[in-house]
Amino acid sequence: MGHHRDDEQNSAGKPKAGVTSPEVTRRGFLGGTATAGATALAGIASTAKEAMAQEMEAGGSETVDVSLVINGGPVERSLDARTTVLDLLREELDLTGTKVGCNHGQCGACTVLMNGTRINSCLTLAAMADGARITTIEGVTEGKGELHPMQAAFLEHDGFQCGYCTPGQIVSAIGCVKEGHADSEAEIREYMSGNLCRCGAYKGITEAILEARDATRSSDGGGA
Ligand code: FES
Numbered sequence: 001m002g003h004h005r006d007d008e009q010n011s012a013g014k015p016k017a018g019v020t021s022p023e024v025t026r027r028g029f030l031g032g033t034a035t036a037g038a039t040a041l042a043g044i045a046s047t048a049k050e051a052m053a054q055e056m057e058a059g060g061s062e063t064v065d066v067s068l069v070i071n072g073g074p075v076e077r078s079l080d081a082r083t084t085v086l087d088l089l090r091e092e093l094d095l096t097g098t099k100v101g102c103n104h105g106q107c108g109a110c111t112v113l114m115n116g117t118r119i120n121s122c123l124t125l126a127a128m129a130d131g132a133r134i135t136t137i138e139g140v141t142e143g144k145g146e147l148h149p150m151q152a153a154f155l156e157h158d159g160f161q162c163g164y165c166t167p168g169q170i171v172s173a174i175g176c177v178k179e180g181h182a183d184s185e186a187e188i189r190e191y192m193s194g195n196l197c198r199c200g201a202y203k204g205i206t207e208a209i210l211e212a213r214d215a216t217r218s219s220d221g222g223g224a
């Protein structure tokens with residue numbers, strides 16, 4: 001495919017008399033554009049940088065006071081406004097039973113109960129949980145020193161392999177039952193679908209929930 005030839009050029013490719021060389025014009029134009037563009041970009045970059053710096057400064061120094069009940073005990077903290085419930089549990093309170101998986105709301109490893117309902121703690125800011133009751137895997141037995149029926153059923157039915165997803169699965173299973181979504185195997189599978197298990201222990205997990213369902217419904221645990 002041939003290139004379109006500029007009208008200002010003659011057949012030899014030379015500039016016509018009286019017409020400024022397109023090379024010079026183009027070069028000059030590009031040079032000018034580049035200079036103007038660079039100046040404009042530098043201006044935009046510095047404005048954006050300043051805005052970002054201000055935002056970071058504002059975000060970094062902003063703290064919120066939160067007051068919650070975690071596993072039955074009162075917790076009060078001044079936290080960076082960006083702290084998630086997951087961070088609060090693991091980093092501040094050393095409650096490491098709640099696991100970090102994807103950190104993006106996609107795996108369920110971080111499941112805890114907030115006022116008896118399941119949440120992904122990696123997606124929930126501590127500030128949003130102010131005043132709430134949070135139950136983690138450490139709190140499902142409410143300090144009674146024995147396994148929750150759901151924990152016992154997971155053991156009995158081999159509802160885990162590596163165990164990494166298991167705290168989230170058990171808390172989620174308790175929530176699933178308490179929310180009234182465990183009437184059938186199909187319903188359990190549907191309402192537990194937010195908790196992924198890379199080891200594929202789903203069969204044992206479902207069997208465990210079916211077994212522990214009645215005892216869980218009548219139990220006080222789970223913060224529900
Ligand atoms: S770590 Fe929260 S959903 Fe995966």
Ligand code: FES
Pocket residue numbers: 159160161162163164165166196197198199200201
């Ligand atoms: S038991 Fe390994 S990820 Fe579920």
